[in-house]
Amino acid sequence: xxxxxxxxxxxxxxxxxxxxxxxxxxxxxxxxxxxxxxxxxxxxxxxxxxxxxxxxxxxxxxxxxxxxxxxxxxxxxxxxxxxxxxxxxxxxxxxxxxxxxxxxxxxxxxxxxxxxxxxxxxxxxxxxxxxxxxxxxx
Amino acid sequence: xxxxxxxxxxxxxxxxxxxxxxxxxxxxxxxxxxxxxxxxxxxxxxxxxxxxxxxxxxxxxxxxxxxxxxxxxxxxxxxxxxxxxxxxxxxxxxxxxxxxxxxxxxxxxxxxxxxxxxxxxxxxxxxxxxxxxxxxxxxxxxxxxxxxxxxxxxxxxxxxxxxxxxxxxxxxxxxxxxxxxxxxxxxxxxxxxxxxxxxxxxxxxxxxxxxxxxxxxxxxxxxxxxxxxxxxxxxxxxxxxxxxxxxxxxxxxxxxxxxxxxxxxxxxxxxxxxxxxxxxxxxxxxxxxxxxxxxxxxxxxxxxxxxxxxxxxxxxxxxxxxxxxxxxxxxxxxxxxxxxxxxxxxxxxxxxxxxxxxxxxxxxxxxxxxxxxxxxxxxxxxxxxxxx
Numbered sequence: 001x002x003x004x005x006x007x008x009x010x011x012x013x014x015x016x017x018x019x020x021x022x023x024x025x026x027x028x029x030x031x032x033x034x035x036x037x038x039x040x041x042x043x044x045x046x047x048x049x050x051x052x053x054x055x056x057x058x059x060x061x062x063x064x065x066x067x068x069x070x071x072x073x074x075x076x077x078x079x080x081x082x083x084x085x086x087x088x089x090x091x092x093x094x095x096x097x098x099x100x101x102x103x104x105x106x107x108x109x110x111x112x113x114x115x116x117x118x119x120x121x122x123x124x125x126x127x128x129x130x131x132x133x134x135x136x137x138x
Numbered sequence: 139x140x141x142x143x144x145x146x147x148x149x150x151x152x153x154x155x156x157x158x159x160x161x162x163x164x165x166x167x168x169x170x171x172x173x174x175x176x177x178x179x180x181x182x183x184x185x186x187x188x189x190x191x192x193x194x195x196x197x198x199x200x201x202x203x204x205x206x207x208x209x210x211x212x213x214x215x216x217x218x219x220x221x222x223x224x225x226x227x228x229x230x231x232x233x234x235x236x237x238x239x240x241x242x243x244x245x246x247x248x249x250x251x252x253x254x255x256x257x258x259x260x261x262x263x264x265x266x267x268x269x270x271x272x273x274x275x276x277x278x279x280x281x282x283x284x285x286x287x288x289x290x291x292x293x294x295x296x297x298x299x300x301x302x303x304x305x306x307x308x309x310x311x312x313x314x315x316x317x318x319x320x321x322x323x324x325x326x327x328x329x330x331x332x333x334x335x336x337x338x339x340x341x342x343x344x345x346x347x348x349x350x351x352x353x354x355x356x357x358x359x360x361x362x363x364x365x366x367x368x369x370x371x372x373x374x375x376x377x378x379x380x381x382x383x384x385x386x387x388x389x390x391x392x393x394x395x396x397x398x399x400x401x402x403x404x405x406x407x408x409x410x411x412x413x414x415x416x417x418x419x420x421x422x423x424x425x426x427x428x429x430x431x432x433x434x435x436x437x438x439x440x441x442x443x444x445x446x447x448x449x450x451x452x453x454x455x456x457x458x459x460x461x462x463x464x465x466x467x468x469x470x471x472x473x474x475x476x477x478x479x480x481x482x483x484x485x486x487x488x489x490x491x492x493x494x495x496x497x498x499x500x501x502x503x504x505x506x507x508x509x510x511x512x513x514x515x516x517x518x519x520x521x522x523x524x525x526x
Contacts, residue, residue: 023162036214040221043162044169109225 007065010050012079013058018050021062028064029075032135041113042075042133048110049079049129057083057127067132074115074134082126089119141178142188145171149219150192156215157196157208165218172222176230185223189216252317259314263307270307273300309439312373313425316446320368325451325481327474328371330363330403331356334394337375341383349389352379356396363396363403366477367451374447375405377440378455378467382409386464401476402453410464414457423455444469452480 008028010021025046029039046062053060060081067076086092093108107129111117116132148171156164175185193212197205277300281293338352345352356363365371382392386409393408414422423445441455448455453471460466472480 019161019163019166022166026162036217037221040214040217043165044218044221044225047166047169106229109229112225112228113221 007063010062010064012050012053012060012062015054018047018054021050021064022047024062025064025075025077028066029133032066032073032075034075034133034135038133038135042077045110045113045131045133046077046079048107049077049131052107052127052129053079053081053083057081060126072134074132076130076132079129079131080126081128085123085125085127086119086121087123089121093119142180142184145174145178145180146188146192149188150195153189153192153212153215154196157211160211165215168215168218169222172219173226175219176223176226182220182223185219186216189219256314256317259310260318263311263314266307267304270300270304274304309443313439313443313446316370316443316450320370320450324368324370325366325477326368328365328367330365330367330396330405330471331361333365333367333371334375334396334405337372337379338394340376341379344380345383345392348383350383350386351391352383353391353393354395355393357398361398364474365403365451365471366474366481367471370447371451371471374444374451374455374469375407377444378407378469381440382407382411382467385409385411387411399470401480402470402472405469405471406466407469408460408464408466410460413459413463413465419457422457450481452477 008024010017010024012018012021022043026039026043029042034042046064050062053062058081060079060083063078063080065076067074093111107119110131114131114133116130118130119127120129121127149168152164152168152171155161156168189212193209196212197208200208274297277293277297281290281297284290284293334354338354342352379392379394386392390410393406395406395408397404397406423441425439425442445455448469448471451471453469455467455469457465457467
């Protein structure tokens with residue numbers, strides 16, 4: 001689904017969709033001029049957000065777009081689900097927490113890979129995670 | 139390396155898949171695999187090596203142009219693996235940082251508890267001494283003035299018990315004071331020979347009462363055996379020689395020898411008693427452990443005091459079976475010119491004001507703890523106001 005020129009939405013329902021989300025964000029990041037290492041960082045982080053949706057909420061969407069703020073360009077990703085939500089956000093972000101029973105790097109790990117990381121959630125209200133990686137000008 | 143072999147196989151499969159398909163699925167798979175490498179504690183350099191081995195196997199025989207393309211794609215796979223690995227590794231480090239923090243807090247609490255305990259012993263023992271002096275004094279007075287023989291006998295018994303108690307309190311006090319550390323300036327140049335002579339002189343009466351002869355066997359008898367010693371060193375030898383007299387049979391000998399052993403003087407105290415069983419050879423130097431023997435009196439602190447005391451001098455104490463029966467207690471003490479070196483290393487195992495914390499076997503952690511404490515409490519020797 002394509003909303004605007006630079007906005008993409010990926011519906012996430014299965015592990016296969018995680019791969020799609022990764023591919024989409026990677027393609028956008030590549031087009032924007034992110035280097036291979038940053039592409040990999042973003043893909044790894046998005047991978048984790050998507051996995052989180054599949055494992056905890058069952059389904060949700062991933063929104064990817066380019067943003068511009070104060071002359072900097074960046075890629076923004078929103079991961080939204082209507083799942084059970086998180087009661088203790090701090091605990092979830094703690095290192096090693098989500099590694100229990102899953103193979104991913106966890107939300108804490110994802111946070112480390114990007115420049116901005118925001119999470120909004122409450123029990124029964126679903127979860128929204130927003131991440132941004134800025135394109136550093138060299 | 140079995141873990142690596144298994145992971146290598148999985149990795150090779152994914153790499154092959156990606157080189158053919160260039161599909162994101164393979165990258166996702168390798169990202170998932172990365173944590174397993176971290177969990178198996180496989181070093182990053184081994185992973186790079188593994189990648190090259192696997193990669194070379196795959197591209198062997200490929201036309202050059204195709205091989206170059208494959209090289210770039212292979213790099214993407216490796217990058218994905220290392221990215222996931224790095225995140226997992228950072229998590230691992232963070233987790234250990236948290237554990238370290240917990241251990242540090244625990245150790246600080248423990249040290250504080252130890253300090254309070256030593257302080258408590260020191261104060262209590264001091265407070266006990268005054269009433270005890272009264273008991274001693276009056277029982278002596280009764281013994282001297284009573285006309286009734288039986289009352290005299292009762293008074294003697296009271297006096298004996300009070301003396302015993304006095305001794306116990308002194309031991310407890312000495313031990314707790316010692317645990318709080320001895321300042322550097324109390325270490326002075328002394329002759330080990332003289333220290334031993336004083337100790338032996340003090341104990342001569344006790345030995346003679348039991349018919350025990352104390353024999354000196356010093357190697358190079360013209361030597362003075364210089365050491366850097368605190369006043370306390372006397373107690374170390376007094377406790378050991380006193381023990382030898384106590385545990386040896388009546389009408390026997392105690393042999394005190396000194397030998398030159400490299401950086402150290404080695405003192406041996408030999409008795410002709412029953413010896414110390416192997417399973418007690420270390421335990422007797424712990425607090426309140428005594429190799430039980432009926433009719434032997436003591437607080438059980440003597441050897442613990444000796445051990446703590448000699449370790450503060452940078453030396454060691456241990457016991458061996460003497461050939462032909464009995465035991466030899468060996469005590470080493472650094473020669474005065476080497477004292478600083480050995481005392482320093484002994485001090486390192488005493489945290490803060492001289493309390494030993496054997497919580498951590500890792501030397502690095504202990505040192506880090508020591509540094510941390512120094513920063514927060516600059517050099518507190520933890521001596522409470524004395525005689526208070």
